[in-house]
Amino acid sequence: MDFEFGVEDEAFRSEARGWLEEHLTGEFAQARGRGGPGSEHEGGEVRRAWERELGAGGWVGIGWEGAGLLAPSGKDRTAYKTKTPYGNRTATLTQQVVWAEEYARAQAPARYGHIGENLLAPTLLAYGSEEQKKEFLPAVARGEHMWCQGYSEPGAGSDLAGLRTAAVRDGDTYRISGQKIWTSLAHDADWCFVLARTEAGSVRHQGISFLLVPMDQPGRIEVRPIRQLTGTIEFNEVFFDGAVARAEHVVGGEGNGWQVAMGLLAFERGVSTLVQQIGFAEELGRVLREAAASGAVRDPVVKDRLVRQWAELRTMRWNALRTLGSGGDPGAPSVAKLLWGGWHQRLGELAMQVRGTLATVGPQDWSEQAPYELDALQRLFLFTRADTIYGGSDEIQRGIIAERVLGLPREPKGSQGGGR
Structure with a gap:
């Protein structure tokens, strides 16, 4: 695929850069x-306001496809060349990459609406009903509704097929009971897409449905x-005690939740991986500056590791661009997760290595008796311990590649958990 940026792409870049400069004020x-990673809890109120600013500017849901309802009335959208029916601006794949790059380079606030825009929306476009x-989708495009993801459970993380949360049909609704864990931003979400068993006695991938559940149900939904380790609280436990979901809010039909859930996980590795990599480049630059300041860069072993991190990051970028143009490679999401998970974890370790013994102390003077605060590189190190586990562990990703890409025999049940 020819992934060069053309004249129209560069014009789009100029527009995006100009809008960000104008609106990233106050x-x-x-x-x-x-x-960012490990600090998702920061600035929730202002980041929600920023989502609405992005929506009003037409920058949420660019490139969405479909036919249906236009984004809100009463907004001045005459400047938009074309609108998508559910979202805002139309954009080619290269222009979506351009927007992602400019957004990251502007160091704009980490997206509070990422789960709704990049996970839920593509899933609804692929599997959802017109209704x-x-x-x-319009509320997501306006930056108004925030979403969280109800997948993992205690004892069913990477082994997602082992989930036990149940949803029982009750007329035109479902009553949901169970527990989800590691639910990012659940404390501030308006909606949650929940995987639950709608068929009593079903096991593994069978009898699971994908439900859209409103979070504002006091007494029926509790978020803890x-x-x-970083001292932050971006993750949550969510307890459902008879929580209600409407029957028309089952995506893809009852019992088809596993297919929908796997489709969503594939969308997770789209253009957003390029945004992630630009953030990685910023972190690598910080580590390089730390190495220069401490003198660690003069150590040939450290220098070799720094060069290797840079080269691997470039390789990940080109692999991501190739994947975006390849169209439906079944192993691409797993390959991407293996690449960036290990890379980011090694970067956290390198950040501590270049700092030496100073990595073990906080930025504040101990004599001040102030609360112990971690700096950005210390949070990076601690947060990246989980990179090879969440989103599907490395073992699960290797199993997917072996079975779905290489055609190797499936491992016996229980040996790797079935996970994704």
Whole structure:
């Protein structure tokens, strides 16, 4: 695939850059760089306001396909060349990459609406009914509804097929009971897409449905924050005690949730991986500056590791661009996860190596008796311990590649968990 940026792409880049410069002011400028990995809890209120600003500017849901309802009335959208029916601007694949690059380079606040825009929306476009698209996508495009993901459970993380949350049909609704864990931003989400068993006695991939559940159900949904090693609380436990979901909010039909869930996980590795990699480049630059300041860069072993990190990041970029143009490679999401998970974890280790013994102390003077605060590189190191586990562990990803790409025999049940 020829992935060069053309004249129209560069014009789109200029428009995107100009809009970001104009709107990243005031409270939004103060939120630059906030909300990244390990700090997703930061600045929730201003980042929600930023989502609405992006929506009003036409920058949420660019490139969505489909036919149906236009984004909100009463907004001045005359400047938009073309609108998608459910989202905002139309954009080619290269222009979506351009927007992702400019957004990351502007150090704009980490997206609070990522789960709704990049996970739920493509899933509804692929599997949802026309009514579901009309009901949910415009609010995501306006930056109004925030979503969280109800997948993992205690004892059913990478082994997602072992989930036990149940949804029982009750007339035109379902009653949901069970527990989800590691649910990012559940404390501030308006909706959650939940995997639950709608067929009593079903096992593994059978009898699972994908339900859209409103979070504002006091007494039926309880959210408990989970404090991490970093001291932050971006993850949550979510308890469902008879929570209600409407029957028309089952995506893809009852019992077809596993197919829908796997489709969603594939969307997770789309253009957004390029945004992630630009963030990785910023972190690598910080580690390089730290190595120069500490003198660690003069160590040939450290220098070799720094060069290797840079070269591997470039390789990941070109692999991501190739994958975006390849169209439906079944192993691409797993390959991408294996690449970036290990790379990011090694970067966290390298960040501590170049700092030496200073990596073990906080940036504040101990004599001040202030709360112990971690700096960005220390949070990076601690957060990346989980990179090879969440989103499907490395073992699960290798199993997917072996079975679905290489055609190797499936492992016996229980040996790798079935996971994704």
